[in-house]
Amino acid sequence: MSKLRVNAFTLSADGYGAGPDQSLQHPLGVGGENLHKWLTTTRTFHKMVIGKEGGATGIDDDLAVRSFENVGAYILGRNMFGPIRGAWPDESWKGWWGDNPPYHVPVFVLTHHKRAPITMEGGTTFHFVTDGIHSALEQAKAVAGDKDVRLGGGVSTFRQYLQLRLIDEMHLAISPVLLGSGENLFAGLDMVKLGYRCTEHIATPHAMHVMIGRA
């Protein structure tokens, strides 16, 4: 059955999914880049995101591979799509990823501000959803069919779906980095009461990978 899942999302040791002060220069917030060493060093990241040969194989790479498998649609929070806040000033911003984004399926972007869909190269279409997270999930499931819907983040989007117990599976990577501030995934969110538990874990030199599912 089609699942709503999170993959390859990294938290700092102090619980932040992104550093503070996100901007064009710092898409992951200040200090956020250090979080993702486990991922950016993999062969899969090289191939799928940078479009280059090279990179490491092993557990980190296996999890990166898994993150792209069987995904029929993505849902992204507005801040994952770009640094612009409030109304769209024009149609020029088309995401962080260039002309051929690493999605290759429909991507539903949560926003309060209407915008026409954007068709990118390689099969990615950005759809802007202004009527809430349930609507985004319905639209994503409809296009995903038997495949899963992957929730790409960020933290605020995860928290909204978690509070409604709508996420089926999460793969989080906890990195040995302190960010100090930013968006805290778990603060005030009682994952145990919401019915979640750690189902599996594995550590690598760069991160501890934790799989979260229903208790």
Added chain:
Amino acid sequence: MSKLRVNAFTLSADGYGAGPDQSLQHPLGVGGENLHKWLTTTRTFHKMVIGKEGGATGIDDDLAVRSFENVGAYILGRNMFGPIRGAWPDESWKGWWGDNPPYHVPVFVLTHHKRAPITMEGGTTFHFVTDGIHSALEQAKAVAGDKDVRLGGGVSTFRQYLQLRLIDEMHLAISPVLLGSGENLFAGLDMVKLGYRCTEHIATPHAMHVMIGRA
């Protein structure tokens, strides 16, 4: 030079140092016991805490060994010492650890309620400090001499010393367990602004060990 240090303190993947609802039956709060598998399975824990042979060697055990080395005094928060809140009803509570606690040096317990010192077997003396965390640190450093002062917890005590930048080194173990609620170590505490960073890390099958020091 003598340091104020934290060793072998375990956090859940969602950032809690103890489960909710601490009591005599649940010294670490409900669910808290699962946090500490990395430690309770070690040879050092068997020897120093349970007083038995057996247990595993390896990285987890090396860190357990290190946690007891060169410690001249301990500081504990009141809740680490026992489940009693408010005034001491009588002199009967002498800690969780039986007649011969695993400290073997003076232990300074932070409390708002005066109590005479208790001399235990094996070199442990519990001193009750009612005039604040600076006083406890001064008294502990005075008896520790060249050795370090180890801060035993809990979370609230760490946070008070961290906010004043008084902790020199922390070894935290992050376990692949969700607690859902309880005492969150880092919530609202900007470790980066306070001048701390991860200096070292190593993962084992049971936990990711993170060393935190001054930036």
